[in-house]
Amino acid sequence: MSRLVRSARDVAHWDDTADVVVVGLGAAGASVALEAAADGADVLVLERAAAGGGTSAMSGGVLYLGGGTALQTACGFEDSAEEMAKYLRASVGDAPDLAKIDLYCEHSVAHYDWLVAQGVPFKPVFYYGVSGEPPTDDGLVWSGSERAQPFCDLARPAPRGHVPAMEHQAGPMLMRSLIAAVERSPVRVAGDHRVVALVRESDDTIVGVIASHFGQERAIRARRGVVLTTGGFIMNDAMLAAHVPAALRCKFRVGAEGDDGSGIKLGIAAGAATRHLDKASISLPATQPWGLKRGVLVDARGQRFVNEDAYYGRLGEYALFHAGGRAWLIVDDAIFEKPEYPRRVAAVGETPTEVARELGLPPGALEATLALYNEHAARGVDPVFAKAAEYVTPLARAPFGAFDCTVDASIYAAFTLGGLHTDVDGRVLDPEGDTIPGLFAAGRATSGLSVGGYSSGLSLGDGTFFGRRAGRAATGNASSRSS
Amino acid sequence: MSRLVRSARDVAHWDDTADVVVVGLGAAGASVALEAAADGADVLVLERAAAGGGTSAMSGGVLYLGGGTALQTACGFEDSAEEMAKYLRASVGDAPDLAKIDLYCEHSVAHYDWLVAQGVPFKPVFYYGVSGEPPTDDGLVWSGSERAQPFCDLARPAPRGHVPAMEHQAGPMLMRSLIAAVERSPVRVAGDHRVVALVRESDDTIVGVIASHFGQERAIRARRGVVLTTGGFIMNDAMLAAHVPAALRCKFRVGAEGDDGSGIKLGIAAGAATRHLDKASISLPATQPWGLKRGVLVDARGQRFVNEDAYYGRLGEYALFHAGGRAWLIVDDAIFEKPEYPRRVAAVGETPTEVARELGLPPGALEATLALYNEHAARGVDPVFAKAAEYVTPLARAPFGAFDCTVDASIYAAFTLGGLHTDVDGRVLDPEGDTIPGLFAAGRATSGLSVGGYSSGLSLGDGTFFGRRAGRAATGNASSRSS
Numbered sequence: 001m002s003r004l005v006r007s008a009r010d011v012a013h014w015d016d017t018a019d020v021v022v023v024g025l026g027a028a029g030a031s032v033a034l035e036a037a038a039d040g041a042d043v044l045v046l047e048r049a050a051a052g053g054g055t056s057a058m059s060g061g062v063l064y065l066g067g068g069t070a071l072q073t074a075c076g077f078e079d080s081a082e083e084m085a086k087y088l089r090a091s092v093g094d095a096p097d098l099a100k101i102d103l104y105c106e107h108s109v110a111h112y113d114w115l116v117a118q119g120v121p122f123k124p125v126f127y128y129g130v131s132g133e134p135p136t137d138d139g140l141v142w143s144g145s146e147r148a149q150p151f152c153d154l155a156r157p158a159p160r161g162h163v164p165a166m167e168h169q170a171g172p173m174l175m176r177s178l179i180a181a182v183e184r185s186p187v188r189v190a191g192d193h194r195v196v197a198l199v200r201e202s203d204d205t206i207v208g209v210i211a212s213h214f215g216q217e218r219a220i221r222a223r224r225g226v227v228l229t230t231g232g233f234i235m236n237d238a239m240l241a242a243h244v245p246a247a248l249r250c251k252f253r254v255g256a257e258g259d260d261g262s263g264i265k266l267g268i269a270a271g272a273a274t275r276h277l278d279k280a281s282i283s284l285p286a287t288q289p290w291g292l293k294r295g296v297l298v299d300a301r302g303q304r305f306v307n308e309d310a311y312y313g314r315l316g317e318y319a320l321f322h323a324g325g326r327a328w329l330i331v332d333d334a335i336f337e338k339p340e341y342p343r344r345v346a347a348v349g350e351t352p353t354e355v356a357r358e359l360g361l362p363p364g365a366l367e368a369t370l371a372l373y374n375e376h377a378a379r380g381v382d383p384v385f386a387k388a389a390e391y392v393t394p395l396a397r398a399p400f401g402a403f404d405c406t407v408d409a410s411i412y413a414a415f416t417l418g419g420l421h422t423d424v425d426g427r428v429l430d431p432e433g434d435t436i437p438g439l440f441a442a443g444r445a446t447s448g449l450s451v452g453g454y455s456s457g458l459s460l461g462d463g464t465f466f467g468r469r470a471g472r473a474a475t476g477n478a479s480s481r482s483s
Numbered sequence: 484m485s486r487l488v489r490s491a492r493d494v495a496h497w498d499d500t501a502d503v504v505v506v507g508l509g510a511a512g513a514s515v516a517l518e519a520a521a522d523g524a525d526v527l528v529l530e531r532a533a534a535g536g537g538t539s540a541m542s543g544g545v546l547y548l549g550g551g552t553a554l555q556t557a558c559g560f561e562d563s564a565e566e567m568a569k570y571l572r573a574s575v576g577d578a579p580d581l582a583k584i585d586l587y588c589e590h591s592v593a594h595y596d597w598l599v600a601q602g603v604p605f606k607p608v609f610y611y612g613v614s615g616e617p618p619t620d621d622g623l624v625w626s627g628s629e630r631a632q633p634f635c636d637l638a639r640p641a642p643r644g645h646v647p648a649m650e651h652q653a654g655p656m657l658m659r660s661l662i663a664a665v666e667r668s669p670v671r672v673a674g675d676h677r678v679v680a681l682v683r684e685s686d687d688t689i690v691g692v693i694a695s696h697f698g699q700e701r702a703i704r705a706r707r708g709v710v711l712t713t714g715g716f717i718m719n720d721a722m723l724a725a726h727v728p729a730a731l732r733c734k735f736r737v738g739a740e741g742d743d744g745s746g747i748k749l750g751i752a753a754g755a756a757t758r759h760l761d762k763a764s765i766s767l768p769a770t771q772p773w774g775l776k777r778g779v780l781v782d783a784r785g786q787r788f789v790n791e792d793a794y795y796g797r798l799g800e801y802a803l804f805h806a807g808g809r810a811w812l813i814v815d816d817a818i819f820e821k822p823e824y825p826r827r828v829a830a831v832g833e834t835p836t837e838v839a840r841e842l843g844l845p846p847g848a849l850e851a852t853l854a855l856y857n858e859h860a861a862r863g864v865d866p867v868f869a870k871a872a873e874y875v876t877p878l879a880r881a882p883f884g885a886f887d888c889t890v891d892a893s894i895y896a897a898f899t900l901g902g903l904h905t906d907v908d909g910r911v912l913d914p915e916g917d918t919i920p921g922l923f924a925a926g927r928a929t930s931g932l933s934v935g936g937y938s939s940g941l942s943l944g945d946g947t948f949f950g951r952r953a954g955r956a957a958t959g960n961a962s963s964r965s966s
Contacts (some may be wrong), residue, residue: 001686001687002687002754002913002914002915002916002917002919003915003917004913004914005687005754007685009920094728095724095725095726095728120876154683202490202685203484204484204485204488241578242578242758243578243758245577245578245761246577265914265915266753266912268754268756268913268914269754269913269914269915270754271485271488271751271752271753271754272751273751274757274760275725275726276726276761277757277760277761278759278760278761279761301787301867301868302867303786303787304784304786322805343849362866362867363853363859363864363866364855364858364859365867366856368851368854369850369851371851372847372848372851375847376846376847382850383845383846383848384784384785384845385784392815399555421725430485430487430751430752431485431487431744431747431748431751431752432485432486432487434485434486434747436485
């Protein structure tokens with residue numbers, strides 16, 4: 001028998017029991033716990049660290065919400081569930097889970113209200129000019145490629161990055177608020193409990209977990225359900241090597257230590273199907289301040305490969321997976337400014353040819369790219385990659401420079417997007433789409449809304465939204481179980 | 484309990500029993516069966532069709548072998564296991580299984596001899612000028628990107644496509660020979676048996692299968708092991724949509740009806756880990772006859788994206804996954820010739836501009852690409868994509884034309900490359916890398932040698948080679964099982 005699954009008949013004694021056992025106390029786990037407790041369930045959260053927070057507390061805290069939330073309205077923006085769904089359907093990758101997207105958009109306004117009701121503070125001020133996290137405590141930002149091609153033609157853009165009121169990185173504020181709400185609730189939280197196995201009945205129902213607590217194993221029974229909210233696997237080199245090896249090359253991995261795929265492995269061992277283990281979000285913050293979007297991003301062939309005004313989650317994906325992690329942002333003296341994230345100047349020259357030679361690009365290639373770009377830019381258009389007109393201007397004033405956007409020398413921020421296959425209520429599914437009784441999951445342990453073309457806030461948004469649904473589903477699961 | 488796994492205690496009666504039960508009679512299944520039987524095991528092969536053959540019998544029959552096989556030597560080529568391994572390590576995708584590659588190369592000469600000993604005929608004649616399957620019954624061809632950049636700099640090229648003696652498509656000859664060998668052996672074959680579930684003991688050992696036989700369920704016990712050789716999932720739209728949706732766009736799917744992922748799903752339900760379910764081989768046979776390699780393959784930006792002399796398995800991967808399935812092969816009057824595979828002429832014009840306009844490419848883009856290409860080609864070099872000099876010549880003689888290489892209008896031949904995670908002996912592994920006792924797999928039901936950058940013959944090569952190893956391992960598994 002797998003080390004990750006134990007037979008219930010081998011559990012001599014249960015050390016603790018709850019209706020719902022939640023594994024991990026990040027944003028998803030807190031949301032599961034709060035909703036399950038609100039439904040009257042006795043909830044026990046097992047957190048492997050001493051205290052909750054996880055990757056969510058280390059993040060920018062952005063939640064991708066819309067459809068006309070109170071915050072959007074207060075900031076003077078119109079939005080609708082339909083436009084939000086159109087954007088997400090078009091932008092989140094090749095094989096999006098349409099049922100999840102539609103449900104998420106339909107209930108996004110209410111989900112925002114729920115977060116506020118839990119005590120998450122949002123300042124009703126829109127911050128313009130950054131992608132994702134603002135440097136202030138302002139509440140609303142652009143956090144995706146809504147205004148860039150091809151998305152601006154497919155859905156009416158609206159800013160949907162909802163940021164808890166905290167300067168720079170709002171993840172700590174989000175988690176402080178959610179954990180405070182958990183503390184006000186009857187939910188029990190046990191720190192230093194690392195779940196090492198699921199406990200399975202002879203009929204394959206998951207009925208509990210084995211947790212390691214300071215080296216001692218504790219058997220914990222779940223009367224109604226076990227919910228895995230253990231995060232992704234960006235900290236697990238072996239899993240990255242197996243599924244998304246390019247991510248191993250990224251300098252910056254967005255994840256707490258616990259993001260080692262433990263929950264995903266538990267689910268797989270119990271017979272779960274997975275989705276998109278090969279997918280990662282790769283952020284390349286190369287065009288901040290936004291004036292740098294006027295630059296031209298080229299690959300090792302000296303060719304462009306993406307419209308430079310796309311969100312940095314899309315730039316990174318193209319730079320790593322299409323351009324092989326070899327890219328440079330070409331600027332001229334007119335648009336040069338200091339990048340917000342430190343970035344090496346890889347080459348400077350009086351002509352594009354000098355820059356190209358210094359970068360080792362094929363002779364003539366960068367020159368041809370710039371000549372074509374400038375010819376169109378003189379008329380304010382970019383018919384090749386359809387960058388928005390406000391960022392299109394000829395690059396003609398010497399000196400020219402190249403910002404280093406290679407994966408080896410610059411920040412590519414990575415986290416995994418794939419995980420356990422779940423239905424819209426967090427039920428973990430087997431390869432036939434049947435549920436594994438008693439087993440639920442939410443957050444980055446599942447394959448969620450985005451499997452590519454990342455917009456900031458989709459992980460926390462997805463984890464909290466579908467976490468809440470999983471909490472209610474796990475609680476409602478009582479009828480099928482003995483107590 | 485999952486529909487795909489039954490508890491042994493629910494099996495009231497075994498309808499049949501064997502030491503080793505093999506699921507599927509393609510090239511992998513035949514190899515498993517022959518080796519297990521040679522080791523003295525009582526082997527029963529269950530085939531869902533009336534007779535064996537499967538996808539292998541519909542294929543080109545090419546086996547990727549090398550290291551100095553008798554066939555290579557007879558045709559006057561030198562090769563070594565080291566050079567073969569260097570090529571495979573570099574070419575088969577981002578996360579190759581190095582242990583499998585090295586073992587495969589080390590024993591490739593012996594594996595060829597084994598195939599010959601089973602009765603597979605190879606004519607010791609080298610056929611030059613096609614990729615993959617020759618139109619004749621000749622035995623040796625180039626079947627990969629060995630002579631193209633970047634591989635020709637990394638490993639000494641040698642032709643490694645070993646083709647059974649049959650004109651055009653040699654798959655039927657391969658399977659006729661292997662099935663004849665099975666028929667000469669004590670192996671039992673039961674047609675019209677579709678395996679619908681694995682049978683699991685309470686300790687999680689797989690001890691048999693449930694097969695559907697003309698609508699009746701039959702329980703078949705495996706004393707030593709069950710070996711899944713059920714193929715990939717190119718015929719399963721739902722699995723493609725979930726894992727590799729781009730493949731759904733391909734006009735031509737390389738697979739028998741049984742390539743619906745059934746064995747992969749059985750393994751997952753039993754707790755197996757998977758690898759690379761997102762990967763597919765995509766062949767775009769656009770440069771045959773080889774003179775067409777002198778053309779320039781461009782995407783919807785009017786940019787090149789791969790060296791045109793790469794093998795068609797690499798062209799297709801780039802065209803579909805990088806260029807979004809929108810590509811055209813630009814030729815001039817000097818190099819124009821009739822393509823071997825029917826291909827629409829999408830545009831003709833007296834100038835590149837006329838062709839570009841007809842294709843709807845961005846103004847000036849194709850012109851810029853051709854100008855740069857021609858400038859270098861005049862000196863016989865291609866510093867941008869490093870196409871071999873023999874295929875580099877300026878495209879300058881009107882009229883110009885564009886062969887349609889879009890996924891919507893031309894042949895992209897697709898099959899899946901991902902599957903169950905196995906060790907080098909075909910043991911199916913769980914997410915911790917532990918074996919699932921009694922469960923083995925080989926062929927396209929597993930993630931094999933290639934997870935990208937396909938060279939023809941790797942599937943049949945891998946399936947037969949690791950199938951043989953799985954057959955021996957399953958037989959040797961006896962000690963851990965009651966009989």
